[in-house]
Amino acid sequence: xxxxxxxxxxxxxxxxxxxxxxxxxxxxxxxxxxxxxxxxxxxxxxxxxxxxxxxxxxxxxxxxxxxxxxxxxxxxxxxxxxxxxxxxxxxxxxxxxxxxxxxxxxxxxx
Amino acid sequence: xxxxxxxxxxxxxxxxxxxxxxxxxxxxxxxxxxxxxxxxxxxxxxxxxxxxxxxxxxxxxxxxxxxxxxxxxxxxxxxxxxxxxxxxxxxxxxxxxxxxxxxxxxxxxxxxxxxxxxxxxxxxxxxxxxxxxxxxxxxxxxxxxxxxxxxxxxxxxxxxxxxxxxxxxxxxxxxxxxxxxxxxxxxxxxxxxxxxxxxxxxxxxxxxxxxxxxxxxxxxxxxxxxxxxxxxxxxxxxxxxxxxxxxxxxxxxxxxxxxxxxxxxxxxxxxxxxxxxxxxxxxxxxxxxxxxxxxxxxxxxxxxxxxxxxxxxxxxxxxxxxxxxxxxxxxxxxxxxxxxxxxxxxxxxxxxxxxxxxxxxxxxxxxxxxxxxxxxxxxxxxxxxxxxxxxxxxxxxxxxxxxxxxxxxxxxxxxxxxxxxxxxxxxxxxxxxxxxxxxxxxxxxxxxxxxxxxxxxxxxxxxxxxxxxxxxxxxxxxxxxxxxxxxxxxxxxxxxxxxxxxxxxxxxxxxxxxxxxxxxxxxxxxxxxxxxxxxxxxxxxxxxxxxxxxxxxxxxxxxxxxxxxxxxxxxxxxxxxxxxxxxxxxxxxxxxxxxxxxxxxxxxxxxxxxxxxxxxxxxxxxxxxxxxxxxxxxxxxxxxxxxxxxxxxxxxxxxxxxxxxxxxxxxxxxxxxxxxxxxxxxxxxxxxxxxxxxxxxxxxxxxxxxxxxxxxxxxxxxxxxxxxxxxxxxxxxxxxxxxxxxxxxxxxxxxxxxxxxxxxxxxxxxxxxxxxxxxxxxxxxxxxxxxxxxxxxxxxxxxxxxxxxxxxxxxxxxxxxxxxxxxxxxxxxxxxxxxxxxxxxxxxxxxxxxxxxxxxxxxxxxxxxxxxxxxxxxxxxxxx
Numbered sequence: 001x002x003x004x005x006x007x008x009x010x011x012x013x014x015x016x017x018x019x020x021x022x023x024x025x026x027x028x029x030x031x032x033x034x035x036x037x038x039x040x041x042x043x044x045x046x047x048x049x050x051x052x053x054x055x056x057x058x059x060x061x062x063x064x065x066x067x068x069x070x071x072x073x074x075x076x077x078x079x080x081x082x083x084x085x086x087x088x089x090x091x092x093x094x095x096x097x098x099x100x101x102x103x104x105x106x107x108x109x110x
Numbered sequence: 111x112x113x114x115x116x117x118x119x120x121x122x123x124x125x126x127x128x129x130x131x132x133x134x135x136x137x138x139x140x141x142x143x144x145x146x147x148x149x150x151x152x153x154x155x156x157x158x159x160x161x162x163x164x165x166x167x168x169x170x171x172x173x174x175x176x177x178x179x180x181x182x183x184x185x186x187x188x189x190x191x192x193x194x195x196x197x198x199x200x201x202x203x204x205x206x207x208x209x210x211x212x213x214x215x216x217x218x219x220x221x222x223x224x225x226x227x228x229x230x231x232x233x234x235x236x237x238x239x240x241x242x243x244x245x246x247x248x249x250x251x252x253x254x255x256x257x258x259x260x261x262x263x264x265x266x267x268x269x270x271x272x273x274x275x276x277x278x279x280x281x282x283x284x285x286x287x288x289x290x291x292x293x294x295x296x297x298x299x300x301x302x303x304x305x306x307x308x309x310x311x312x313x314x315x316x317x318x319x320x321x322x323x324x325x326x327x328x329x330x331x332x333x334x335x336x337x338x339x340x341x342x343x344x345x346x347x348x349x350x351x352x353x354x355x356x357x358x359x360x361x362x363x364x365x366x367x368x369x370x371x372x373x374x375x376x377x378x379x380x381x382x383x384x385x386x387x388x389x390x391x392x393x394x395x396x397x398x399x400x401x402x403x404x405x406x407x408x409x410x411x412x413x414x415x416x417x418x419x420x421x422x423x424x425x426x427x428x429x430x431x432x433x434x435x436x437x438x439x440x441x442x443x444x445x446x447x448x449x450x451x452x453x454x455x456x457x458x459x460x461x462x463x464x465x466x467x468x469x470x471x472x473x474x475x476x477x478x479x480x481x482x483x484x485x486x487x488x489x490x491x492x493x494x495x496x497x498x499x500x501x502x503x504x505x506x507x508x509x510x511x512x513x514x515x516x517x518x519x520x521x522x523x524x525x526x527x528x529x530x531x532x533x534x535x536x537x538x539x540x541x542x543x544x545x546x547x548x549x550x551x552x553x554x555x556x557x558x559x560x561x562x563x564x565x566x567x568x569x570x571x572x573x574x575x576x577x578x579x580x581x582x583x584x585x586x587x588x589x590x591x592x593x594x595x596x597x598x599x600x601x602x603x604x605x606x607x608x609x610x611x612x613x614x615x616x617x618x619x620x621x622x623x624x625x626x627x628x629x630x631x632x633x634x635x636x637x638x639x640x641x642x643x644x645x646x647x648x649x650x651x652x653x654x655x656x657x658x659x660x661x662x663x664x665x666x667x668x669x670x671x672x673x674x675x676x677x678x679x680x681x682x683x684x685x686x687x688x689x690x691x692x693x694x695x696x697x698x699x700x701x702x703x704x705x706x707x708x709x710x711x712x713x714x715x716x717x718x719x720x721x722x723x724x725x726x727x728x729x730x731x732x733x734x735x736x737x738x739x740x741x742x743x744x745x746x747x748x749x750x751x752x753x754x755x756x757x758x759x760x761x762x763x764x765x766x767x768x769x770x771x772x773x774x775x776x777x778x779x780x781x782x783x784x785x786x787x788x789x790x791x792x793x794x795x796x797x798x799x800x801x802x803x804x805x806x807x808x809x810x811x812x813x814x815x816x817x818x819x820x821x822x823x824x825x826x827x828x829x830x831x832x833x834x835x836x837x838x839x840x841x842x843x844x845x846x847x848x849x850x851x852x853x854x855x856x857x858x859x860x861x862x863x864x865x866x867x868x869x870x871x872x873x874x875x876x877x878x879x880x881x882x883x884x885x886x887x888x889x890x891x892x893x894x895x896x897x898x899x900x901x902x903x904x905x906x907x908x909x910x911x912x913x914x915x916x917x918x919x920x921x922x923x924x925x926x927x928x929x930x931x932x933x934x935x936x937x938x939x940x941x942x943x944x945x946x947x948x949x950x951x952x953x954x955x956x957x958x959x960x961x962x963x964x965x966x967x968x969x970x971x972x973x974x975x976x977x978x979x980x981x982x983x984x985x986x987x988x989x990x
Contacts, residue, residue: 028134029141047164051135052173061180067130070137077134 013045013053015096018081018089023065027076028054054079062088127178131171139164140561180423181371193514203486204518211568213524213874214475217468219553219561223534224541225465226560227551228457232450234550236309237275237407241449242414244276244404246425250437257400259435260393263430264864269424271411275307275863278402281374282385283651283813285843287354292649294843295355298376299385304365305332307407315349315364320906322381324365329360329384335368337377337554356386357655370546372453374405386654397435406446414416418446451784454590457545459943461863467622474875476568477608478882483515483576484605485889512573519569523561527553540863580866602890606922609886612879613926614933615696616872617963623872624955625945626865632947633858639789641729642850646818646826649846663810664744666838671721673834676814679824684724687717687811700802702760703770703779715756716801717773719811724803725786727819733757735767735784747842748808748917750780756800757785773802780804816844864944876963880970887919887974898981908979916977919971926967927960934959 001048020034031054032045057063062085070076081089142160147153148951161167197204232238244266248256258266258278267276276299286293302323307314313335322330333348342348352359360380382388393399406416421444429441457490535552542548650670657663667685674683700715722738725731733754742749750771766782773780789801806814820826828847835844891898898911938950948955 001167027137029138046165046175048170049137051138051170052177055174056177069267070141072142074137075133076137 011092013049014057015089015092016043016045017050017053017057018062018085018092020082021079021081022086025078027070027078029076031079057085061085085089112300126200131174132600135164135167139167161850168434168949170369173281187512189513190517193517196514197517198641200486203482207482207518208521208525209484210475210478210878211303211519211565212529213467213528214472215519215523215561215564215568216526216533217871217874218472218564219523219527220530220533220537220558221461221464221468222560223530223553223557224551225461226233226539226556227538228541228545228547229454230556232545233453234310235449236311238308238309239448239450240408241308242273242417242446243408243449243452244421245445246442247448248437249443249444250440255368256442258402258404259397260388260402261395261397262400262405263402265428266421268423269427270406270417272409272417272420273406274409275303277301277304277405278382279304279373279405280388280402281376282387283874284355285651285653285841286378287841289341289353292841292843294845295337295377297355297385298374298379299382299388300379304379304405307405310366314346315362315368317364318379318381323383325383325389327381327383329355329380330359330363331355331360331384332364332366332379333362334376334378335366335757336375338365341377351620356653358384360384363502368548368549370453372546397432405449414446414448418444421446445474452543453547457541457547459666460544460860463622463864463941463944464867467619467868467959470619471871471875471878472564472568472613474615474878476572477612478574478878479515479518480572481608481882481886483572483607485885487576493580494720508573508577511576512570516566516569519565519572520562523565523567526565527558527561540860543860549861586874605886609879609883609922610926610929612875612882613923613963613967614929616875616879617927617930617959618937619868619872619875620959620963621930621938621955622941622961623865623868625938625941625948625950625952626861626868628948628952628955629944629946630858630861630865633861636790638854639730639787640850642854644820644822644824645727645848645850646820646831647846647848647853648816648818648828648831648844649813650816650842650844651813653842656839656841660810661744663812664807667721667806667810667814669838670816670835670891671723673838674818674831677818677826677830677834679820679826680818681821682723682727683721684727685721685814686724686817686818686986687719687806687814692814700756700760701772701776716799718801718803719806719809719814720803721806724817727817728789730789731787733785733787734765735782737784738807742805743807746808748780749780749783749805750766751784751786751803752782753801753803754785754788756802757782759800815849861944861946876966880966883919883922883967884970886922886972887915887971888977890918891915891974891978894978895981898978899984911981912975912979915975916971919975920968922969923964923971930963931960939986 016035017031020031020038020102023034026034028051032050033049035043035045050067054063054065058065058079062082064082067075067081068078119911128236139157139160142163143153143156146156146159151159164170182781233241235241244258245255246258247254257280257289260278263278270276280299282293282297282299284297286295300318301307302318302320311317312332315332317332318330321327331353333342338344338348349363349364351362353362354360366379387393406417408414425444426441429436429439433439531553534551536550538551541551563837574958652663652666655668674680720738721742722742725737735751737751738749752766760766761769766785769782770779772778816831818831820825824893828844832844835842901911934956935951942950
């Protein structure tokens with residue numbers, strides 16, 4: 001049974017993935033761990049959404065995948081940002097800042 | 111900056127991709143489990159916990175697959191194969207659904223073929239929608255189409271700037287000699303640029319040139335396509351052949367492509383110079399001999415509106431300059447009708463009605479299939495729930511169900527098209543009576559496209575309906591072991607609503623059919639005013655060059671009467687210039703001696719030239735006076751006979767016998783010799799017209815109809831008649847041999863076909879609806895078997911149980927009937943143009959419809975109700 005969609009909107013999840021990968025190549029598990037760590041456990045990525053998102057980003061050409069060996073020598077699929085991915089990340093980050101800034105101002109004004 | 115996804119893996123097959131996905135997710139799970147193990151769980155615990163946290167692996171895999179390929183061919187292929195397998199597993203459902211849809215889609219395809227051929231297809235003329243038909247109406251004589259005279263044509267042609275082509279047309283009957291028996295050919299006499307203006311290029315040879323219309327030019331002919339095929343077998347060598355017509359050699363110069371029989375079904379065409387009447391000097395110079403029809407082509411920068419205004423102006427100019435040529439000097443009213451209107455306006459109301467009807471039938475058919483599908487869905491609840499659990503998203507299910515219903519609809523479309531072929535044949539034969547475009551009706555590419563579109567739309571709609579209904583069910587519930595098929599309230603309500611809708615639509619269709627049938631019966635019952643039994647008719651058009659003057663013509667007719675009178679079985683013979691129920695009215699303007707000419711518009715009078723025995727042959731009675739006598743010949747004073755209504759108008763109080771009247775403004779006077787009963791001249795539904803009868807011997811016509819009364823049981827063949835005519839003139843053809851009875855039957859051919867079709871469709875609708883109703887009730891009974899068992903065990907009699915179910919069904923019927931009657935009353939108004947003798951809201955018809963519907967639907971409810979009454983309570987309770 002499909003679990004209800006994650007708390008993170010699809011677009012936001014994509015953004016987080018891109019950012020995480022900007023910090024370096026990683027596999028799916030690593031990405032979810034990193035996001036959890038950096039956000040100090042506030043953001044927990046639903047596994048059900050992560051992998052479809054990764055495949056979607058790969059299809060759009062923003063990230064690229066290859067098989068490799070993990071730290072404990074297991075076969076894992078590693079993802080990294082492409083040039084297009086870097087561009088998208090910059091653009092999306094800007095938008096995000098603009099949006100959250102605006103929301104913040106509205107909240108403070110009350 | 112490459113935007114391609116740089117996959118370092120080589121392109122892989124489906125199995126490999128699956129394995130990759132598997133590996134990737136397994137890695138994640140192992141890492142998760144490892145992490146949990148470090149936090150103190152046992153390896154087994156950790157693995158289970160990891161799995162639970164992850165959620166449905168299958169669902170995630172499914173989502174990933176979708177993200178990768180979208181709806182690629184792979185998924186479509188899978189849906190297709192699965193759909194076919196599902197349908198094959200339940201043949202009874204599949205066959206029932208396909209047949210029902212086939213009926214609905216097929217009916218639509220058939221009617222659409224007709225609509226496309228007659229209303230939608232572009233005109234078969236190159237100039238198409240720029241063509242207009244001109245008409246001038248005489249306001250004084252109240253004639254709607256007075257025709258044009260040659261000089262009027264020339265004036266208009268010279269003066270117009272809005273029309274870049276103006277051509278004339280009229281038709282005559284000529285005898286064509288030189289190919290075995292003499293053939294009577296309907297000849298279109300036209301301007302040389304007629305076909306050029308229409309935008310028609312000849313199939314063989316050439317069309318007319320300006321020099322062909324020059325005075326004294328050698329006569330030439332162009333053959334129509336149909337005539338070329340039937341009379342010459344499509345012989346390509348026919349161009350250049352010479353035939354005798356009107357005692358002159360005519361050369362065939364070309365053959366036309368197939369065209370609608372407008373303005374008439376002509377066999378050949380000739381330029382005006384070849385027609386002896388038209389090219390006579392008197393006709394050429396006349397402003398008052400009006401017999402021409404005019405067709406025009408709008409110039410590129412003008413519209414109907416501007417052309418209309420310009421022609422009105424030109425018309426006024428002509429009346430001012432030549433007032434003597436117009437009644438009271440008043441200009442004629444000019445009218446411009448677009449060619450498309452002229453060719454289709456008669457057929458349009460019937461076609462629109464038919465199309466509306468078949469659309470309703472399709473909706474009914476869809477409702478039935480929808481109901482069947484919903485019933486099937488219930489049976490498939492477990493299967494669908496399982497698939498949901500295994501990871502199929504809602505979108506996936508929708509695609510699956512939509513594929514199934516689209517497959518059904520496409521199969522229905524194919525079968526429907528096959529069923530439509532004979533129906534199209536039937537419909538086009540009917541259509542030829544109400545429009546010249548009937549030859550353009552066929553199952554062509556556009557019809558196929560339309561059918562495909564309808565089938566796809568139907569399939570998708572059914573699929574959407576199925577999914578809407580199935581998504582409300584909680585899969586967990588359905589999967590519980592032993593769960594009975596739940597009576598999902600929403601689904602049942604929808605089915606009930608569908609059946610009520612079907613009943614309403616059936617009621618509407620039945621009412622329409624009932625009204626048309628009553629119209630037909632009324633038309634049959636109309637008394638035309640004359641006897642149609644045992645009267646044979648035939649038509650002769652005399653060769654003008656052989657019978658040049660009145661005495662010669664009169665002699666021929668009287669010899670013919672003598673000849674035919676002596677044939678075996680004949681009791682009485684007459685000749686008349688027109689046959690009742692046949693051709694349109696010729697008109698005359700009547701003036702009485704001693705009275706001023708009538709002011710304002712005078713009513714149209716029918717003019718008929720008849721032999722003395724005419725009235726008795728047709729069984730018409732005299733109110734006063736008597737018929738013409740043999741003494742009323744060319745030298746005797748002229749006599750006239752009036753119809754009852756004509757006499758009543760001009761002499762309401764006194765007898766008209768002996769009074770005098772004139773038709774040509776005083777040049778000739780006729781004396782009234784008798785008053786005869788009225789007849790219906792213009793078709794059964796038209797009003798009675800006022801008729802004036804003149805003696806044939808005193809005004810002999812070149813074209814006449816022979817009317818022969820024969821004894822009961824006697825036969826008079828065309829052969830015998832032809833022989834009689836041949837004895838007088840071997841080169842005189844005789845045509846249209848038939849009976850008045852046939853003529854009368856043809857007069858109702860159009861309403862007869864519509865009534866038949868509507869009745870057929872209404873019957874179909876009723877059949878579809880009652881099966882739907884019976885099915886629904888049977889289903890409800892099967893759901894309530896345990897409940898019924900309990901009731902019976904507690905003492906309910908079979909009668910009580912039956913009535914319980916019956917009441918349920920009849921409630922639906924009552925609702926459906928109510929809605930249907932309302933709908934019928936609302937829509938009935940659109941039928942009023944086609945009805946005769948009955949109002950759209952006719953209470954008797956509505957009552958009859960309600961009774962029929964109640965009876966059939968009631969019977970449909972009765973059967974399942976009876977079955978319910980025989981439920982064995984023990985078996986019912988045990989089957990839980």
